[in-house]
Amino acid sequence: MTPVHHRDDHSAELRAAAAHLGRRRFLTGTAAAAALAFSVNLPTAGVAGAAELDGRKIDEDPFTLGVASGDPRPDSVLLWTRLAPRPYEPGSGLPANRVSVRWELAHDARFTKIVKHGNADAHPEFDHSVHVDVPGLAAGRVYYFRFRAGNWISPVGRTRTAPARTAKPGSLKFAAVSCQAYHDGYFTAYGHLAKEDLDVVFHLGDYLYEYAVSAVGGSRNYTDIQLPAHFNRETTTLEDYRLRYGLYKSDADLRAAHAAHPFVVTWDDHETENNYAGDIPENDVPPEEFLLRRASAYRAYWENQPLRAPQRPQGADMRLYRRLEFGRLAQFDILDTRQYRSDQAYGDGWQTPGPESEDPSRTLTGGAQERWLLDGWKKSAATWNVVPQQVTFSQRRNLTTPDFKLSMDSWDGYSASRQRLLKGVEAAGVKNFMVLTGDVHTAYAYDIKKDWNNAASRTLGTEIVATSISSGKDGAERPSNWETFMTANPHMKFYNGRRGYVTVSLSAARARADFKTVTAVTTPGAPITTAASFVTETGHPGLTPA
Incomplete structure (x- = not known):
């Protein structure tokens, strides 16, 4: 991965990256540059880091790696997927473009009672992974979720929020x-x-x-x-x-x-x-x-x-x-x-x-x-x-x-x-x-x-x-x-x-x-x-x- 430099003299950036790492060892300029590369080559918040790919042009199932959820809280849960039509190939079969992915959260596995939905970008900088932190959920209950990219629909996932912080669940x-x-x-x-x-x-x-x-x-x-x-x-x-x-x-x-x-x-x-x-x-x-x-x-x-x-x-x-x-x-x-x-x-x-x-x-x-x-x-x-x-x-x-x-x-x-x-x-x-x-x-x-x-x-x-x-x-x-x-x-x-x-x-x-x-x-x-x-x-x- 090539470091992105915004000016010719980037020594201050390198020093800041090295200081952030807090290593027990002295870091060479090479190590600091490597750390800097991984911190700046990210999509800018709220800004498209790459041109968008129309999801309808994806002609192979992009949800080969399934779906997941994690870190349940009383009012939220994290939903995950990664677009990878060809997961055994470098780039996973997608060009270096962002893809808009729709997500849906429902009370039932058939999605007749959708309670939350939205869109998230799958950025090539993150290997087209999607992390959606869904807020405003009810505590201690089961939800179902899925993703859409173009004409493709992911498998359905089942997740659960944690009980309320003051609750005393029986088990x-x-x-x-x-x-x-x-x-x-x-x-x-x-x-x-x-x-x-x-x-x-x-x-x-x-x-x-x-x-x-x-x-x-x-x-x-x-x-x-x-x-x-x-x-x-x-x-x-x-x-x-x-x-x-x-x-x-x-x-x-x-x-x-x-x-x-x-x-x-x-x-x-x-x-x-x-x-x-x-x-x-x-x-x-x-x-x-x-x-x-x-x-x-x-x-x-x-x-x-x-x-x-x-x-x-x-x-x-x-x-x-x-x-x-x-x-x-x-x-x-x-x-x-x-x-x-x-x-x-x-x-x-x-x-x-x-x-x-x-x-x-x-x-x-x-x-x-x-x-x-x-x-x-x-x-x-x-x-x-x-x-x-x-x-x-x-x-x-x-x-x-x-x-x-x-x-x-x-x-x-x-x-x-x-x-x-x-x-x-x-x-x-x-x-x-x-x-x-x-x-x-x-x-x-x-x-x-x-x-x-x-x-x-x-x-x-x-x-x-x-x-x-x-x-x-x-x-x-x-x-x-x-x-x-x-x-x-x-x-x-x-x-x-x-x-x-x-x-x-x-x-x-x-x-x-x-x-x-x-x-x-x-x-x-x-x-x-x-x-x-x-x-x-x-x-x-x-x-x-x-």
Whole structure:
């Protein structure tokens, strides 16, 4: 993408872009220029950034990637689609023109009772994505939505607003999902998820993977189609990431899940690059090169997710942490544990904990996000305080002996950062604390302990870890380290290595978590079963079998 300069001497603009990034490292002019390119090459508010294309001239279905909604509030919801007649091609089969798209929101799936409608521009600068923030809606009710471009009509989506902020809903049911590697198998679990009766779905990261996808779709082993060669490389450029979202969202089960439920999304690492930490890449590449890659990944992420304007990236930064309230029943504090973290201790991986990993100056959230979270708990009036985030929160020893190791990419590698949050839970008087986690491709259920080294210490909350949708291929009900992990971590109440998702039902009296798994993802159509169910009573943290 070519930077747009409005005058020959643009050093002030470069300095402003670099200052905005707030990097721990000194940015070269190249990095600042890259950030500037991503911030100025946007359509001007209220002004057409490109000539308009008459939608009637689109001669192929532009709604191949379906529809989605997200971040429900009591009076609004975000509607999303992206025009892509040919999602496997650069440019998705459309010229670099804006397209006017009509949207409709109704009380019924047949659209006989339309309550809101309007027009939005699909800009080529945003890869013809559409984000419509619909205000003035009734709290706690179901709506249906669709889009029109020319003579084409999108699939119908179903969404739901949150309850009023002062309401006390009797129940709330949500799902947690994570980690959907296209090349590892089919998104079968999403087909089952689409049939669930849910209020909202939380996606906890790794929506896509940067790794190459072969012509046969990796473990999908297609025999009737052949994917283009440009998928068979790691994503590094804006075009790469855009194409990869086109590939992933072409999956029918994923589209069905998005059409059925509003999603609340947050990323982990693979949306950009494996195990990056803030501005530090996994591999030894120049910082400006990685920041340009991060800017590309963040830009494509926003374009392809149901996110509001405040989440739109600015250069290589994107404010993704945010708070949603579901009446007085639940407050959800959605975290970003990737963008602001300190580098992994001891070179990453599983390591013996020590002074470096336990350094009080280390952070997984960054200072601003940590303060925001702690302040939010102090002000919360909700029965349940739930934290959807990415990496394992509870201590997870890999051996039963004193020479155990811990994962430096998880909260175990940032123990002081974790301890500050647990002190905040106690200081705020949070009685019903729940952490939702993805990342590890297994389902776990934990009691969150005040002292991880004392099984008899006070339980402060619960952690529910959703397994992957497909990452890790078929998996096993009991992985080879099952007995070791269960013995080494007495606060671990459940461990399952199959693919699937978890649903959580909240009420004023208790929470119930149902871990749901499929037998295989390397072949399509596997049935789903409930592998285990647990409950935790309000005011009495700790998990017991249902």
